[in-house]
Amino acid sequence: MRAFGRFAIFTAIATYFLIFMGGLVRVSGAGLGCPDWPKCFGRWIPPVSINQIPAHIDAATFNLTLAWIEYINRLFGVTVGLLILAVAIWAIARYRSNLRIVIPGVLAALLTAYQGWQGSQVVSSGLKPIIVSAHMVIALIIAGLMIYISIQAYYRTRTDSGGKYSKRSRLLTGILLFAALTQIIIGTQLREAIEITFSEFPLISSTEALSQSGGLTYVHAFLGIIIMILAFITSYKLLSRSPSPLVWQSGWTIAGLGLLQIVFGIILFLAGIPPIARLLHMWISALLLGVVLITLFALGHERSAG
Amino acid sequence: MNPGRSYPKMLILIVIAMLVLGTLATLVVNQANRSRSRIPMLRELTEFELIASHNGEPAGPEDLKGKICVYDFIFTSCMGPCPVMAVNMGELYRLYKGSGKIQFISISVDPERDTLEALNEYARLQGVDDDGWIFLHGPIEKVAEICEKQFMLPAEDLPGGHTTKFILVDHLGRVRSYHDGLSDSSMEILQNNIRQLAKELP
Numbered sequence: 001m002r003a004f005g006r007f008a009i010f011t012a013i014a015t016y017f018l019i020f021m022g023g024l025v026r027v028s029g030a031g032l033g034c035p036d037w038p039k040c041f042g043r044w045i046p047p048v049s050i051n052q053i054p055a056h057i058d059a060a061t062f063n064l065t066l067a068w069i070e071y072i073n074r075l076f077g078v079t080v081g082l083l084i085l086a087v088a089i090w091a092i093a094r095y096r097s098n099l100r101i102v103i104p105g106v107l108a109a110l111l112t113a114y115q116g117w118q119g120s121q122v123v124s125s126g127l128k129p130i131i132v133s134a135h136m137v138i139a140l141i142i143a144g145l146m147i148y149i150s151i152q153a154y155y156r157t158r159t160d161s162g163g164k165y166s167k168r169s170r171l172l173t174g175i176l177l178f179a180a181l182t183q184i185i186i187g188t189q190l191r192e193a194i195e196i197t198f199s200e201f202p203l204i205s206s207t208e209a210l211s212q213s214g215g216l217t218y219v220h221a222f223l224g225i226i227i228m229i230l231a232f233i234t235s236y237k238l239l240s241r242s243p244s245p246l247v248w249q250s251g252w253t254i255a256g257l258g259l260l261q262i263v264f265g266i267i268l269f270l271a272g273i274p275p276i277a278r279l280l281h282m283w284i285s286a287l288l289l290g291v292v293l294i295t296l297f298a299l300g301h302e303r304s305a306g
Numbered sequence: 307m308n309p310g311r312s313y314p315k316m317l318i319l320i321v322i323a324m325l326v327l328g329t330l331a332t333l334v335v336n337q338a339n340r341s342r343s344r345i346p347m348l349r350e351l352t353e354f355e356l357i358a359s360h361n362g363e364p365a366g367p368e369d370l371k372g373k374i375c376v377y378d379f380i381f382t383s384c385m386g387p388c389p390v391m392a393v394n395m396g397e398l399y400r401l402y403k404g405s406g407k408i409q410f411i412s413i414s415v416d417p418e419r420d421t422l423e424a425l426n427e428y429a430r431l432q433g434v435d436d437d438g439w440i441f442l443h444g445p446i447e448k449v450a451e452i453c454e455k456q457f458m459l460p461a462e463d464l465p466g467g468h469t470t471k472f473i474l475v476d477h478l479g480r481v482r483s484y485h486d487g488l489s490d491s492s493m494e495i496l497q498n499n500i501r502q503l504a505k506e507l508p
Contacts, residue, residue, distance in 0.1 A: 017327075024331050028338035050347040050480070065341035069334060245311055252314035256321070275335045280328055287320060 004090055005153030011083040012146035016287065018073075018080045019139050023282045025073045027275035031127045033070030035061055037120040046071045077116065084112045084142065087149065100152050108145040111138060129192035136188065140286055147290050151297040154246070165247075169237045170299050176234050176254070177292045179227050184285050186223065190216045194273070206272035217269075224265050231258030231288075238295065244302055250295040257288040345474075345499050348481040354452050356413065356444035359425035360437055365411075367479045373409040374503050375475040376496070378487055379453060381416030381465040382428040391470060391487040396432050398493070398500075399439045407507060408500060410439035415453075416465035417446050457481065472496060476503050 025031055034040035035057060041047050042054040046067040053062050091098075091105035115138045118131075125131045193213040197204060210217050235255035238247055264281040271277065351367040358365040367375075378395060380388045395410055402408035414420040420428075425441040432439070444452075446464060453461035458481075459469040472485040474496060483499050486492040 020327055020331075024334060027331075028335045029342070030338055050350070062346065063341050063344070065337055069338060243311075248311045249314060249316040253317040253320060256314070256317040260321075260324075276328055276332050279331055280324060283324070283327075291316070 001095075001153055001156045004094065005150065005157055007090065008087055008146060008150040008153050011080070011087050012143065012150050012290075014080050014083055015139070015143045015146050016283075016290070018076055019136075019143065019286050020279070020283050021073050021076050022136070022139060023279045025070055026132065027279045028066070028069055030066040030069035030073075031132075032061075032123065033063065033066030033068070034074075034123070037123045038074065040067055040071050040074075074119070077119065081112045081116060084146065085109050087146070091149070098152070101149055104145040104148050108142050108149070111142050111145070115139065115142065129195045133188040133192060136282070137184075140184070140289060143286065143290055144293055147293050148297060151294060151301065155298075155301045164241050165238070165243070165299055165303065166241070169234070169241065170296070170303070172230070172234045172237060173292060173296050173299060176227070176230050177289070177296060179223065179230060180285070180289050180292055183220070183223050183227055184289065186216065186220050187282075187285060190220050210269065210273075221265065221269070224262055228258045228262045231255055234295075244298070246298050247295060247302070250291050250298065253291045254288065254295065257284050257291065260284055261288060343502075345482045345502055347476075348483070349458070351456050351475060351479045351481065354448070354456065356442035356448070356452075357422065358437075359422045359429065359441040359443055362422060365440065365442060367475070370409055370411070370475075371479050372477050373407055374477055374500060374507070375409045375411055376500075377411045377413065377457065377473040377475060378471070379415050379449075379459075379461075379468045380412045381414055381468070382420050382424050383416065384465065384468075386466070387470045387488055391472075392432055394487055394490075394493050395439070395472070396434075398497070399432075399434065401497075402500070403436070403438055405504075406438070407504060408438070411442060412439070413442045413444075413449055413452065415446070415449055415461075415468040417443055417449065459484075474499055474503070477507055 025033075034046065036042060041052070041057055041062065043052065046064075047053055047062065048064065050062060088105040088109035091101045095101045115135070118135055118138060122128075122131050122135050190213055193216055194206075194209045197209045197212045201209075204212070231254050235251045235258075238251035238254075243251060261281065261284045264277050264284060267274070267277045268281060353366055353368050355364040355366040357363070376395070376398065378391055380391060382388075395412065398408075399410050414425060420443060422443055425443060429439065429441055450461040450464060453459050453469065457469075457471075457473050459471055459473075461468070470487045472487045472492075473481060474483045474485065476482050482503060483496070485496040485499075
């Protein structure tokens with residue numbers, strides 16, 4: 001179980017790197033770097049020169065850099081997909097009786113296969129905002145499943161007994177999870193609104209685009225501040241109840257990421273949506289969601305164990 | 307104290323990952339932005355040869371490799387768009403005359419009337435006094451084929467229906483962009499592209 005646990009954690013971390021890579025494709029504008037799928041300009045290895053472009057694809061769409069950014073995301077995606085498949089197979093082979101490991105494992109593998117196909121829809125839709133958002137949400141669900149499996153395996157090999165968490169800390173963490181999920185959905189809606197504004201008015205400034213999205217920007221900012229405060233309170237509650245090492249680590253991470261997320265939100269608002277800030281803002285939201293999930297699963301475990 | 311509780315390892319690792327990945331991502335985004343400002347390569351010209359009026363010798367893409375080329379299609383007795391095209395081409399010709407890196411090529415779509423002498427006279431009227439702007443002459447079927455198959459432009463009802471596009475070809479004989487030969491703003495974009503292509507010269 002120890003080796004399986006390590007492998008599950010490794011896969012969960014790899015999934016997070018893949019989420020970063022996917023965001024990088026988005027902000028570098030390389031989403032259509034390969035106009036076809038799964039091949040790139042009709043080749044398994046993207047072209048390195050214009051003469052390799054097949055006749056039926058407009059050569060003017062070829063950009064070596066963008067093609068390779070997109071293709072590396074696909075290669076990395078396949079690699080992580082195989083890791084997840086390996087987790088599922090390992091779970092079925094060795095831990096068939098443990099439904100808490102087998103079910104999420106199989107689910108993650110199925111979702112990953114779906115995600116691969118959904119990725120082709122992202123390309124063929126020409127990066128339709130809602131399909132791009134769905135691609136990210138599915139990735140978050142897969143990451144959540146990998147975290148769940150990792151936590152299950154973690155507590156199979158350890159006997160961390162719980163701190164004296166009150167019911168309130170669990171409730172708070174639950175509320176934080178719900179708020180973070182809501183905030184991510186609002187965030188995707190905001191991104192979609194801005195992208196649609198940009199596609200209709202390509203020369204508009206980012207500040208104008210943000211104001212075009214109306215109340216959504218302010219809802220997102222307001223909820224962001226609430227979440228930061230909630231993260232601080234949750235973190236304080238957890239840290240003051242002599243927590244297990246994992247919960248202690250998560251508590252600090254929740255507070256730190258909550259703060260960082262607000263910082264990046266402010267940078268986005270004031271600096272005109274710079275791509276790197278946008279990418280990190282998205283990634284931190286995914287990480288924060290993951291750490292809140294870790295905490296919630298851990299609290300559940302330590303309570304039933306303790 | 308419990309080893310797991312000495313310092314917030316998870317948070318620190320995440321912040322380090324953010325710094326490293328953020329730096330790498332900045333490089334990738336910058337590279338992507340740079341690549342987008344490049345002019346695409348549309349197609350590669352294959353060899354053709356027509357007669358250049360100034361020396362009566364064959365000329366084609368192969369001979370012109372090494373220079374940035376701007377092509378257009380004209381005929382000397384044309385009263386429609388050609389005078390404007392000639393003025394625009396003439397301005398570019400004078401602008402880049404000193405550099406010696408830019409070649410202008412006008413292909414006649416009326417070979418019957420545009421004899422080599424007629425083309426030379428036309429060149430003189432445009433103020434051409436060196437081989438930086440040359441005029442090509444060849445059978446009409448061949449010219450039509452060059453226009454359609456090489457430059458992917460319509461060549462129906464020649465000579466009157468000829469294209470008014472200027473075609474920018476790089477020093478390796480690759481078509482890079484098309485420009486409306488009658489529009490001033492299009493000429494500015496063409497100049498920008500020429501400057502950009504000049505950076506690619508060896």
